[in-house]
Amino acid sequence: MDAETIVHVIRGSLIESRHRGHIAVVDHQGRLMHSLGNPEIVTFARSSAKLLQAIPVVESGAADFYQFSDEETAVICASHSGEPAHLNAVLSILAKTGLGPEYLQCGVHPPFDSAASRALAERREEPSSLHNNCSGKHSGMLALAKFMGVPTDRYLSIEHPVQKRMLSAVAEMADLPESQIPLGTDGCGVPVFGLPVSRLALAFARLSKNDGLSKQRSEACNRILRSIRRKPFYLAGTNRFDTRLIEVTGGRIIGKMGAEGVFALAIPERGWGIAVKVEDGAKRALYPTVTETLRQLHLLNDEETAALQPFHTPAHSNWQGQNVGRIEPAFTLKSSAAN
């Protein structure tokens, strides 16, 4: 099964560019309900795994011990935009664990949010590792290391007890042996986990319907989704799709983007998980594909779809601000035979 067309990039009278991809919709028992392309293709979950990587922080007892708020739990799962509220949440996590920003090893990039980035430049300040979109995840990993009483200086290594727990949680949620999970290094330096798209979807299905999991695991999953549902701003930020999707659906749907065109969603009302991989990794194809998938599954009503229009069928503007084309979904999900 090859990747299939998911998005057309239209200019004037032509389809100028095309994106292909893979989609898997599964229930919490791993049954494939709908798909497109090859649901078994293996790709790195990248930042979409952050909700799974938050599980050890919560189920270990660290989140309770340090009394992490909903904002803090959400920012641990975030690819945040580096806005002031995000930085405050990360600083608060670090303060509660007795650490400072100098412990973060995520590297530095300017805030995703253009207003935050401009404000920094106007104050003639350099961005710091706090602004890195992954600083919440890193502060959660540091909190877990501190709580476990293990060194905090080598927490990026796959040999470190924190990363071993991350791999173990991802493997269990995806119902795969750890040895079958290919590894790589993320933009922020931590190990990334290779999963078939269908298994990433399964992990999110079990996040949303966790009656087959241990009590501790189940409670951790519920707490993670609840914190994000209550504080969606902390998962991404101003005008970001992940935040808007939760706001628009009143928290019925929770999804998380990852670099290289990955997205994973938890659909608690159906006990489903959904995962998307854009074959070429393009972000511009991701949100049209996710929104259209939800629309076709009747998980978004017309009003919700309309509210997400800027992500569903974004216009293409030129430097004069003139509308010269648009990006639009171009696929129909296939129902699985067994479904």
Added chain:
Amino acid sequence: MDAETIVHVIRGSLIESRHRGHIAVVDHQGRLMHSLGNPEIVTFARSSAKLLQAIPVVESGAADFYQFSDEETAVICASHSGEPAHLNAVLSILAKTGLGPEYLQCGVHPPFDSAASRALAERREEPSSLHNNCSGKHSGMLALAKFMGVPTDRYLSIEHPVQKRMLSAVAEMADLPESQIPLGTDGCGVPVFGLPVSRLALAFARLSKNDGLSKQRSEACNRILRSIRRKPFYLAGTNRFDTRLIEVTGGRIIGKMGAEGVFALAIPERGWGIAVKVEDGAKRALYPTVTETLRQLHLLNDEETAALQPFHTPAHSNWQGQNVGRIEPAFTLKSSAAN
């Protein structure tokens, strides 16, 4: 014929993302020598057409009348980086035609070159339309309008005499009736021309071996290639592929990128033209594909290929500067049966 895989994006032990595309290598009579994917797919030539759009400026006599230098002729063909030398060339074109920067209708974006962009910010200056990568092309269009004695205020319109000559030159070089060329609007507001990839390649083959063209056309083609060969910096800029390719090959090969993953090359030594379209429009797949195409055709020797390595097989770094993967070509050109 569907698009074929051209580039792998590798992280750790996985191919994380894949790009597909179309390649056509043709001689000046339009014979397909080598290809990949569908050489007949129609796409907008975007900025790769700038060398063709410079033809009317030269063959009309405007370039002679205004005594355009090699730098000025090259910048008319450029997607330049907005560096000081580029701006000076554009300002000089405008001055020679008795116009000012306020006549440019290309819109504003910050310089592509990060040093130029930073210098602007440090002087607390806003970018202007001069910094737009297309300002050379626009100044050439304005010069042509002035030389033709037609109004300079509506030169973006497809109905304007300047744009009619652009369409006519592109159609003639591609050996297509104008009516068969789909139109759209470019990022800088001018009409863009839809061509089969093989016809974009043909237009560049005829640019490089123009013995079948009129004397005026032929001289214009030669002057355009000669100016670019002498002043490759003015076609793009510091550390840009288009500039480096000409420098590294001593001007044996002249190529021009376009937005949405388009590239066209003139190969005078063989009288060939080459065109590439990345299906999904990704720039990151473009230079690996072009360099590998030239390598497979023995148009680059080992030393030249090595000099272009940062474009051929670029490394993937994370925020800590650690090498976490690479981008590499993943195709073999097909020889055409007739060849």
